[in-house]
Each structure stands twice: as structure tokens, then as C-alpha cells.
Amino acid sequence: MNYSPILIIIILVAALIFYRQIISMFKPIRGKGTRIIATLFLLTPGYALIMNPNADVTPTEVTVALLIGCVFSIPLIFTTSYERREDGMIYVKKSLAFVVIFLLLFAMRWTIRGIIDMDSDSRMLLFFVTACSYLIPWKVSSYFKFRKVYVSK
Incomplete structure (x- = not known):
């Protein structure tokens, strides 16, 4: 399979977001x-x-x-939440x-991606749009969930 540099960047961004x-x-x-939202800047090479x-x-x-991206964001939004632990700090709930x-x-x-039969530039564009349309709502909702826990000291 032909891996373009932008595809490698997309894989690295996904791995970094998952790791964080x-x-x-x-x-x-x-x-x-603000770091929750700041991870969205990792998407900028894909623009x-x-x-x-x-x-x-x-x-x-x-x-x-x-x-499709919006549908993909729904389970991520529902499974991401935050909690204040005994030390008073905020963590992502396990x-x-x-x-x-x-x-x-x-x-x-x-x-x-492997099934769709179209040229690689068009396919990459569509998958970038899909990624943005599930990462952006997920990260924005995560930010608001974090702020809700942060404010309720």
C-alpha cells in the first residue's frame, strides 16, 4: 500500500491524541x-x-x-468524562x-479507506473531513465537560 507523508502524519496525530x-x-x-482544545491544532497539516x-x-x-464523522463522535463524547479525585486534581475517568x-x-x-475505490487525493480529503467532523465535536464537548468539573470545586 502506498503511504503518503500526509497519511503518516494523520496516523501519528491519531496516535498522539489517543496517547494523551x-x-x-x-x-x-x-x-x-485549554490543552484539550489545543490538540485540535494537530489537525492543521491536514488542512x-x-x-x-x-x-x-x-x-x-x-x-x-x-x-459519518458526526456519528463517530457520539460514542467518543459519551465515553469521555472527567472526575475530581482524592488529591483534588481532575482526571479523565478510566x-x-x-x-x-x-x-x-x-x-x-x-x-x-481500503474499500473505497477512488483516487488517493479524493479519498484522503474525505477521510480528513471525517476525522475533523468527529474529533472537533468530541474535543469541544470534552472541554465543556472538563470545565463543568473544574468550576464545581
């Missing part, structure tokens, strides 16, 4: 939660895909990718369901 989420189950989250003139996608395909769902979603995207 798992670490947050064991180490407290510092600050006021070059949107401007790619070689990607030939229809508005319907982009809409379907957005809807959740095996989150780990399984995150890995399952990544595996589903990877499998579907």
Missing part, C-alpha cells in the same frame, strides 16, 4: 482545560488536503463524510469502553 487521552486517565490535567486541486469530490460525498471505541473507529476508518 490514556495518559490523562493516570495523570491530572493541568490548567483550565492542505482541503485545498488540494487534485481532489475531485462532490458536495454530496463531503456531506456524507461529515455525517474507561475501557473509550479505548475500545477509539481503536474500533480508527480500524473502521482504515478498513473503509
